[in-house]
């Protein structure tokens with residue numbers, strides 16, 4: 001029951017409403033107040049950490065007011081809302097973002113300076129919110145920023161992991177994983193101990209018939225785990241709209257302990273129950289583009305989905321509208337197949353709890369959901385054993401079988417003479433053991449399915465989902481090319497570049513309409529402008545060089561070409577191609593006379609990224625990169641001509657330092673394997689050029705910025721299958737330059753050869769699935785073109801400026817507007833000041 005203040009007392013409330021600090025002086029007052037009272041510290045005992053805490057609390061107070069107002073307004077208007085369901089939200093730090101979005105970073109900077117602190121040091125105290133693995137989770141975070149900035153009424157729903165993605169340490173060249181306990185002090189979340197949902201697992205289904213002859217299914221028994229809501233405010237940029245990210249945390253139902261057991265003297269088992277419940281939201285699975293089918297993961301998925309749907313349905317029911325209006329009020333987007341059980345759960349709620357007929361319920365369900373696919377890699381497509389589903393979610397499995405039955409009946413009608421299509425598209429794979437194919441369930445239960453870049457959206461239609469295009473027609477399948485938020489990835493990460501751009505394109509409006517960047521293009525011909533542009537890039541490289549020195553001890557020359565590949569380590573992303581290329585460069589330099597060497601261009605090859613803890617080959621790649629670094633970086637003949645750096649623990653806040661400092665970044669996946677990629681967009685937006693394959697969003701980036709501004713190489717997606725075939729059936733010859741690289745590794749130049757034998761065998765003996773040898777020559781040649789282009793600095797800078805000017809398309813704002821129009825049918829709701 002909601003309590004509200006009676007009319008006569010409301011005056012007193014209104015009179016005392018806070019408005020948050022305005023200006024430097026009030027900010028300082030708030031900081032000091034928080035240090036003294038909230039943190040209970042004496043003001044002369046305030047270190048950087050306490051200053052961070054107090055600054056965050058001051059901004060948090062500021063955000064809460066807008067947040068409350070936004071939520072009130074959205075509730076009052078009761079217009080359609082978007083719910084973005086994602087198992088990952090890779091948010092990074094919140095303070096800097098909050099300061100910039102509310103437009104008070106300057107106040108904070110001046111205020112902190114007066115109190116004796118540098119704002120960068122204070123910002124640097126914050127622990128990244130690292131509830132994601134890579135691109136998929138970061139995309140969700142960019143989407144939240146755009147949804148709020150564009151004033152869409154939208155909520156994110158996710159899990160509040162106690163441990164986010166592990167911290168990576170490099171010890172003797174090897175990756176070591178350290179748990180990331182990040183919740184010690186988190187001012188950005190609000191526990192809502194009053195918002196809880198009981199989630200059921202296991203148990204049995206009993207079927208009966210009611211007095212009208214209607215079948216009733218009852219899911220009974222099993223165990224209950226409680227979901228507790230934690231809310232995170234998501235401020236939009238230059239708007240009061242502040243949306244909500246709701247993360248669920250698990251705990252034993254009925255409070256801390258089961259008192260019955262407790263009183264019966266079963267203290268230990270009572271504590272054990274509690275821990276088992278808490279395990280559900282304890283840890284983020286650290287795999288990227290890989291599903292391993294663990295029971296706890298399925299539990300996480302259902303726990304999160306059931307709590308979120310309960311919440312969404314509860315909100316809908318407050319409006320007392322008829323059920324057929326559900327999808328006029330609610331759009332739910334499934335970020336990959338991880339939340340697919342939401343489809344089944346909503347059908348269950350409508351059928352078993354609300355008593356709707358199957359077909360009405362199913363119409364509501366399918367018009368509510370949209371499904372985004374993020375990969376064609378077979379090992380990443382989720383399948384769950386039928387037996388596991390039966391055990392954990394018996395009622396859901398029945399509903400899945402019914403969904404499948406009705407679906408296959410319509411397929412059979414449409415394709416009466418095709419037996420095989422039923423086997424191919426069945427949601428249940430008739431394998432040993434039988435499996436539930438989650439992507440197929442997501443397609444059948446959604447009204448739209450989208451890929452994340454044009455090539456990828458075409459590929460899913462012609463390969464993994466081909467039959468479904470036949471069944472539903474092409475209109476159910478669409479493309480929404482990914483984007484990135486220019487607020488974090490330009491304004492926050494590269495403030496000087498953002499200011500220079502603002503000074504030329506008519507202020508900061510470009511941060512909300514990125515196409516305004518096109519006004520920059522004419523400055524490519526302006527020599528003074530090019531000088532300023534270059535100086536900013538150089539300063540960013542100096543900053544990165546300092547970070548490299550501080551963390552690895554290696555001195556790199558900021559005048560060298562910084563060649564960067566930072567992303568999750570994966571064979572399909574081909575860091576192995578990059579490091580083999582680096583070895584080739586090293587051998588070439590070693591084979592030169594000192595005079596010849598003097599003419600060469602200095603390079604720094606920078607790597608970063610985490611390997612899934614169980615991904616052995618990826619770990620071997622990290623080890624080779626570090627081993628090559630330790631030889632090359634200490635070779636006096638080489639000096640500054642080549643340095644090889646592995647930056648440990650790549651994460652969002654490291655990306656904010658690395659991205660603005662790159663001259664060239666590598667997006668070199670085997671054609672047809674990277675669904676989109678988003679770091680490619682970040683690097684170009686920061687004035688770096690790209691070397692890349694014709695894959696994912698690289699293709700659209702090329703279309704936008706022009707072929708002469710990107711270094712493309714390698715085989716095309718359409719040829720990959722044939723090439724793989726020749727590897728397996730012909731006697732396939734390895735590229736001769738690559739063979740020299742292999743022989744050098746096998747000589748022991750970079751340490752014990754056996755340590756790297758699997759990487760070599762993958763190419764030589766195991767069919768070179770990722771086409772490293774096929775693309776090697778083209779890759780090396782294209783790097784030569786890069787060197788030549790970099791020698792002409794003026795031309796290089798022109799390419800850089802023109803590229804940035806043409807990147808407007810890749811804002812996540814454009815992307816969100818496309819989802820809103822094509823898939824969600826929602827409109828912005830402005831919250832007036």
Ligand code: GPU
Pocket residue numbers: 133134135136137139287288289290336374375380452482674675676677678696
């Ligand atoms: N992606 Br599936 C992930 O980061 N993790 C995953 O488990 C899956 C996909 C990425 C794609 O690899 C990348 O190409 C894409 O840009 C990103 O999702 C966002 O769509």
